[in-house]
Structures are given as structure tokens and as C-alpha cells.
Amino acid sequence: MTLLEEIKEANRSFLAGSSLQLAEGDRFVVLTCIDPRLTGFLEPALGLSRHRALVVRTAGNQVSDSCNDALRSIAAAVYVKGGKEILVVGHSDCAMSRFSATDVIESFRKAGVPRSAFGDGDLRAWFAAFHDVKANVIRSVEYLRKCGMFPANFKIHGLMLDSQNGKLEVVRDGDSIKTESVVSDQLVATPSPARTPGPVSSSVQAGALAPEPPPLPAPATKGAATTAGGRPGALKIMANPASMMDAATILRDFVVRERQNQKFQNTIAELSALIRKEKNPSVIMGELDRLVKEYQHEYPNLPAALSLLRKTMETRGPGGSWLFEALARILD
Ligand SMILES: [Zn+2]
Structure with missing residues (x-):
């Protein structure tokens, strides 16, 4: 029973x-x-x-x-x-x-x-x-x-x-819910320092809850997040991406996972074309918003990643080419 x-x-x-x-x-x-x-x-x-x-x-x-x-x-x-x-x-x-x-x-x-x-x-x-x-x-x-x-x-x-x-x-009913959303066998936690459990976890941290350093976004290593069989590895969960690098990792992981999907390929092709011709970052952010809304139920940390991207954009001021370059690498 x-x-x-x-x-x-x-x-x-x-x-x-x-x-x-x-x-x-x-x-x-x-x-x-x-x-x-x-x-x-x-x-x-x-x-x-x-x-x-x-x-x-x-x-x-x-x-x-x-x-x-x-x-x-x-x-x-x-x-x-x-x-x-x-x-x-x-x-x-x-x-x-x-x-x-x-x-x-x-x-x-x-x-x-x-x-x-x-x-x-x-x-x-x-x-x-x-x-x-x-x-x-x-x-x-x-x-x-x-x-x-x-x-x-x-x-x-x-x-x-x-x-x-x-x-x-x-x-x-947790007995009947199948492992969902991701092809991962097990979710891999990479809690940000801000949310890493504190004092009581001193004994725990040595084990399963030990925070791992954020992985590099590795734009030049297409397929790095996939296994030899081409199957994406474990989904990286970062509840609070703390840096642009975290945000880029989340977005990159999302793109790598979904790129087998034809509909997603079309969306990304359209987005890449838009990035090449569009000069207004707000238009790009609007498109990303739409994309994130569509997929956030499967990728719960996408909104936080996008919000960090937006904050960075606001801090650096509009028109910065860094956003276009970063996105081009993420979508590549
Ligand atoms: Zn109550």
C-alpha cells in the first residue's frame, strides 16, 4: 500500500x-x-x-x-x-x-x-x-x-x-504524476548563493544540497549540453539567476533542449532574422517575452532569466549591441 x-x-x-x-x-x-x-x-x-x-x-x-x-x-x-x-x-x-x-x-x-x-x-x-x-x-x-x-x-x-x-x-496525486517537462532523469539543482540554505544545512551541505558553481554558458560549444546520444542532459534549475552568465546559461539550455522541435526551430529562425534587422532592443525583448510565456510552464526559470536580461538592458541603456551579440550566441 x-x-x-x-x-x-x-x-x-x-x-x-x-x-x-x-x-x-x-x-x-x-x-x-x-x-x-x-x-x-x-x-x-x-x-x-x-x-x-x-x-x-x-x-x-x-x-x-x-x-x-x-x-x-x-x-x-x-x-x-x-x-x-x-x-x-x-x-x-x-x-x-x-x-x-x-x-x-x-x-x-x-x-x-x-x-x-x-x-x-x-x-x-x-x-x-x-x-x-x-x-x-x-x-x-x-x-x-x-x-x-x-x-x-x-x-x-x-x-x-x-x-x-x-x-x-x-x-x-504524486503517485500518478510522471516525470514531466524534461527528458532529464533527475533535476540538477544549482541554487544561487542568496537562496542556499544557511546554518542548519552545515551538515547537509556536505551532501546532496551542496551548491554547485554555475556552469559556463559556452556559446562556442554547440551541443555541449547534450549527451553523446544527442539527448539533452539534466535541466539546470536556478531559481534566482544571479548574473548575466546564469541567465545566458538558462536561455542557452532552453534553446539546446527545444531545438529538435520543428515549431521551435521556425520560431528561432524568425527571432534570429528579427535580431539581424531590428535596431530597437525593446522589440526584441517583447518577442522574447512572448516566447518565454509560451514555454515557462516547462522551464520555470525562464522568466527570471529574461527579467535579469531586461534589468541589465535598462542598466546599460538602450541600443547596446551587447544584447544582440549575446542573443545571437544563445540562439546559434
Ligand atoms: Zn490556513
Whole structure:
């Protein structure tokens, strides 16, 4: 029986009024919300027994680039504590889906804390508020699947718990999701220094989470990113490309992977022609935007790479020939 089947069985038992604890077995990670209604309720509803479940709680069961500690805890649960699967468990009526910026402002002002303590950006964004609880669970699952810290075949499930009656619904079945998007057998993580897990990972860093230096973009080595059989190697995941070199590596990797695809070849031929005759970099960036939107579901770090390219363009001023040269090499 899979872990998910075991948990569903325990949940049926819970709903029927009895309690069934999971049998002894592998450890697993649960990422769930801070909501106090879940305390002492989540455990029997999922049959969580002592010694197996490694529970990480964040507001709205979220994990993202702005949430390093959550990711570090999950990574530690897997690589330090031996968790073999991850369950993201959202719940109905989550307060983060009813987030009111006005109420929160009133709340911290009452406590004597100025608005500026939370920066000058949007408060909803700062608190990562959301509207759709299920979509939010799926977002956390997808983030974990694509962050590059877990193997592509690592099981990551998404569940929703009814806060009232404890009924569990599977919204993402990690047992049935095939390794997707890339031909890689395993995603290779190259976390940028800014997001490399810090202190708790000192023992971990010696192992699976050790950051690798960014690979060179190698424009002159067409095919370098492919294996002898012509099959692209592992997809390079850099959640936060930190330099133009990172951005170029991501874009180059994308082009090398997709170049077998006829439609992509046509797109690239058109783009190359445009680069040769167009003098306005903004037009080129617009075309790249369109291309990135089309492929970003398969290449989650493309938008960040493009944004870095755009920032560099803005810093260096328009009209710089460097952009045309860089793109010509990337697309070659
Ligand atoms: Zn919640």
C-alpha cells in the first residue's frame, strides 16, 4: 500500500468515528498551515503517528523563493531526517485566503509597529495571501517539484483537509504524476548563493544540497549540453539567476533542449532574422517575452532569466549591441 493509500484509509476510519494510526514505515514530510484548528485534528484525520511524520507549518502551507526557512526545513526533513515523500496539506477556510490588508495594518499599528517595517511593497504580496486554497496547495506542490532540491521522481502530493469535518481530498496525486517537462532523469539543482540554505544545512551541505558553481554558458560549444546520444542532459534549475552568465546559461539550455522541435526551430529562425534587422532592443525583448510565456510552464526559470536580461538592458541603456551579440550566441 502506498503512503497516500494508507493516509486515505486512516481518513476514512477517522470520518467513521474511529481512529487508525499509520503502521510503522518510512518517514514523510507534511507541509501544512499554522491554523490552530489543525493542531490535534490533523494528526488523527491523517492517522499521523509519532516517529513517521515530519511536520513543517507555514502560514497558508506555503513555500516559495521568499520563504527560505520553510524550504530549508523541508530539505532538512528529507535529507537530514530521512523523509521519503512530501505531503502539502491545505485546509478549507484558510485565513490566508481571507487576508485583509486593512485588518493587518490595523493590527500591527495597534502594536506600535509602523507600516515601513514590512517594506514599501504590496502587503498581500508580503504575506503571500491567496484566494483559492486548492490552487495554493498546487502552487506549493509545483514549487517543490521544480525547485531542484528533490529528485524528479520524488513523490510530492497535494491534499485538502476540511477544517470542519476532517475529510481529506487529494488534489495532486504524486503517485500518478510522471516525470514531466524534461527528458532529464533527475533535476540538477544549482541554487544561487542568496537562496542556499544557511546554518542548519552545515551538515547537509556536505551532501546532496551542496551548491554547485554555475556552469559556463559556452556559446562556442554547440551541443555541449547534450549527451553523446544527442539527448539533452539534466535541466539546470536556478531559481534566482544571479548574473548575466546564469541567465545566458538558462536561455542557452532552453534553446539546446527545444531545438529538435520543428515549431521551435521556425520560431528561432524568425527571432534570429528579427535580431539581424531590428535596431530597437525593446522589440526584441517583447518577442522574447512572448516566447518565454509560451514555454515557462516547462522551464520555470525562464522568466527570471529574461527579467535579469531586461534589468541589465535598462542598466546599460538602450541600443547596446551587447544584447544582440549575446542573443545571437544563445540562439546559434
Ligand atoms: Zn490556513
